[in-house]
Amino acid sequence: MKLFYAEASPYARIVRIALIELGLDDKVEKEIVTLRDPASALLPYNPVGRVPTLRLDDGTVLTETLLILPYLDKLHDGPALLPPDDATLSRMGTAMGLIDGIVTWNRELRRPEDQRAPGLLALERTRAARTLDVLEAAVGAGAYGGRIDAARIALGAALAWTERRHRTFPWRDGHPVLSAWYDDIAQRPSFTRTLPPAT
Numbered sequence: 001m002k003l004f005y006a007e008a009s010p011y012a013r014i015v016r017i018a019l020i021e022l023g024l025d026d027k028v029e030k031e032i033v034t035l036r037d038p039a040s041a042l043l044p045y046n047p048v049g050r051v052p053t054l055r056l057d058d059g060t061v062l063t064e065t066l067l068i069l070p071y072l073d074k075l076h077d078g079p080a081l082l083p084p085d086d087a088t089l090s091r092m093g094t095a096m097g098l099i100d101g102i103v104t105w106n107r108e109l110r111r112p113e114d115q116r117a118p119g120l121l122a123l124e125r126t127r128a129a130r131t132l133d134v135l136e137a138a139v140g141a142g143a144y145g146g147r148i149d150a151a152r153i154a155l156g157a158a159l160a161w162t163e164r165r166h167r168t169f170p171w172r173d174g175h176p177v178l179s180a181w182y183d184d185i186a187q188r189p190s191f192t193r194t195l196p197p198a199t
């Protein structure tokens with residue numbers, strides 16, 4: 001099996017963390033690839049050109065974080081990282097939505113200033129702030145706690161990515177519970193080994 005990834009990708013990081021947490025990391029070859037590049041080594045395997053991309057031993061190619069995680073759960077005998085119970089799916093959806101919004105916001109900020117859409121910037125800022133407020137209360141009430149699972153990994157990846165790659169948004173402000181929650185999960189070896197580069 002081979003995982004194609006980019007070091008800065010929060011989506012690919014979820015899969016990289018999952019592999020470590022599941023004890024599967026040594027079984028998977030890795031290749032860092034370029035993105036949005038017609039010469040990317042990824043394109044012969046995945047025409048969509050996005051990471052994470054997992055090439056199975058029989059040549060089947062899986063893409064999309066939310067499809068790769070259930071596949072990984074078929075490869076081990078322990079508790080599922082993404083058990084299909086309602087609460088986990090709900091938390092996972094919120095965490096993935098947070099990543100989608102922050103990544104969209106960040107991508108817009110990388111455009112020349114006079115080409116940025118102010119409405120989109122405002123929408124994504126509002127979405128992120130609203131989601132963090134809900135997460136602050138939810139984590140305070142015990143959500144995203146307990147055994148490591150995909151929802152915890154995705155939320156940790158979202159917050160790390162915001163802190164290191166989307167510095168325009170000081171997510172810790174007004175969110176002390178979430179801040180402490182993140183500082184705790186960020187100490188796991190699976191997190192320290194996969195930290196995205198800071199910009």
Ligand SMILES: N[C@@H](CCC(=O)N[C@@H](CS)C(=O)NCC(=O)O)C(=O)O
Pocket residue numbers: 006008009010011012035036048049050051052063064065066
């Ligand atoms: N929905 C996908 C999103 C993956 C994604 O957008 N990955 C980004 C890197 S963070 C990418 O590969 N971008 C390249 C491109 O858009 O061409 C998932 O959950 O895996």
